[in-house]
Amino acid sequence: MIPPAVPSGSHRGPPHATRALLQLALGAALISLSPVLVNVAHVGPTVAGFYRLLFGGLALALIVLVRRGRLWTGRHHLALAAVAGVLLAADLAVWHRSILLIGPGLATILGNFQVFFLAAYGVLVLREHPSARLKTAVPLAVLGLFLIFGLEWSALQWGYRLGLLLGVLTGLFYASYILTLRRAQAAVGAPSAMVTVAALCLVGAVVAAGAVVLEGESFRIPDAWTWGVLVAYGLIPQVAGWVLISRALPRLEMSRTGLVLLLQPALAFVWDLLLFRRPTTTVELLGATLTLCAIYLGATGRRPVGATPS
Numbered sequence: 001m002i003p004p005a006v007p008s009g010s011h012r013g014p015p016h017a018t019r020a021l022l023q024l025a026l027g028a029a030l031i032s033l034s035p036v037l038v039n040v041a042h043v044g045p046t047v048a049g050f051y052r053l054l055f056g057g058l059a060l061a062l063i064v065l066v067r068r069g070r071l072w073t074g075r076h077h078l079a080l081a082a083v084a085g086v087l088l089a090a091d092l093a094v095w096h097r098s099i100l101l102i103g104p105g106l107a108t109i110l111g112n113f114q115v116f117f118l119a120a121y122g123v124l125v126l127r128e129h130p131s132a133r134l135k136t137a138v139p140l141a142v143l144g145l146f147l148i149f150g151l152e153w154s155a156l157q158w159g160y161r162l163g164l165l166l167g168v169l170t171g172l173f174y175a176s177y178i179l180t181l182r183r184a185q186a187a188v189g190a191p192s193a194m195v196t197v198a199a200l201c202l203v204g205a206v207v208a209a210g211a212v213v214l215e216g217e218s219f220r221i222p223d224a225w226t227w228g229v230l231v232a233y234g235l236i237p238q239v240a241g242w243v244l245i246s247r248a249l250p251r252l253e254m255s256r257t258g259l260v261l262l263l264q265p266a267l268a269f270v271w272d273l274l275l276f277r278r279p280t281t282t283v284e285l286l287g288a289t290l291t292l293c294a295i296y297l298g299a300t301g302r303r304p305v306g307a308t309p310s
Helices: 014-031 034-040 045-066 075-102 104-111 114-124 132-155 158-186 193-214 224-251 254-261 263-275 282-300
Strands: none
Touching (some): 014 224, 014 263, 034 104, 034 224, 034 263, 045 193, 045 224, 075 104, 075 158, 104 158, 114 132, 114 282, 132 282, 158 193, 193 224, 224 254, 254 263, 254 282, 263 282
């Protein structure tokens, strides 16, 4: 899902901006593979979330240790990282179920509605004045979603409707995760974002493991294919994608960042069409395009709350 855009803090001229733009685009493309990997893994949604957090957290922790950093940064920071980890585990659990019910493309687009939940937090809690872009984004998103499934709502099966609800709930959990992570990063003496994300991934893995046990699922990975898929799921979006995007964000202005990061839900929708042959009408394609435009306006039409991608 799209990480919130942050303002440029160290724009260093065209060569550096071009390199950052390429890093950002590659990171977004790598993260767009997340729902595809979930859809082809031969394990349940909670188990897939557990292994993403476990493999990703271990890889990030190893990077920190190789760089001679330290993972223990105090109880206060660990507590905030733990809360963020719980929220991320919940986010992945509902998102994965949404992917299996309505497909990778639409589930990812709905998950990116986190930009509207963050905007609502800014308006209602922080008393921010909504920008013209944000005011335009909300009705545009409603229109886009109506074109995607509103015209045939009465014909949709219960499972599909549940998948839509879980997609929106994904956005709510992800927005809550972003706000908690922002607080952890803003604390006095907070470590690097990589340390924070490593810690919250490992805490999230523990939470997901508990959910797997409660659901009566098995941690067994059934075949070599699924081993490869889950390792890739843990390393590609959680590590490679995050590192590329986190390096690029401070070097680019918010408008360009928001536009490039739309590659993530847009490509997820494309992969859904190409790999899983999602049946899509022209009207639904128009709705998806309008919804992506609304997400862009929502992401660039509010004050940024810096965080990392997931």
